[in-house]
Amino acid sequence: MYKHFFKRILDFIAALLLLILFSPIMLWAAWRIRRELGSPVLFTQARPGLNAEIFKIYKFRTMSDERDENGNLLPDELRLKGFGTKLRASSIDELPQLF
Numbered sequence: 001m002y003k004h005f006f007k008r009i010l011d012f013i014a015a016l017l018l019l020i021l022f023s024p025i026m027l028w029a030a031w032r033i034r035r036e037l038g039s040p041v042l043f044t045q046a047r048p049g050l051n052a053e054i055f056k057i058y059k060f061r062t063m064s065d066e067r068d069e070n071g072n073l074l075p076d077e078l079r080l081k082g083f084g085t086k087l088r089a090s091s092i093d094e095l096p097q098l099f
Contacts, residue, residue, distance in 0.1 A: 062081075
């Protein structure tokens with residue numbers, strides 16, 4: 001009963017409380033990303049979960065979308081900017097996963 005009913009409720013309540021607690025940090029991060037890296041602010045990726053079921057994961061964007069003269073994305077090391085490095089080091093880029 002805990003696994004199927006109470007865990008879901010407790011997870012929801014914990015995520016809601018953490019969203020409220022971290023919302024000022026998330027708003028600040030979104031503003032800085034928008035200012036320094038542009039739009040979109042969130043990065044979405046499809047990943048396999050339990051029983052290989054695909055789900056979407058949301059993170060703050062930490063890399064620019066800079067491209068070379070042929071239109072190919074630059075290597076990750078060149079696209080990761082100073083602010084993006086700080087977001088990753090502090091794990092602030094993971095906060096949208098609370099949604």
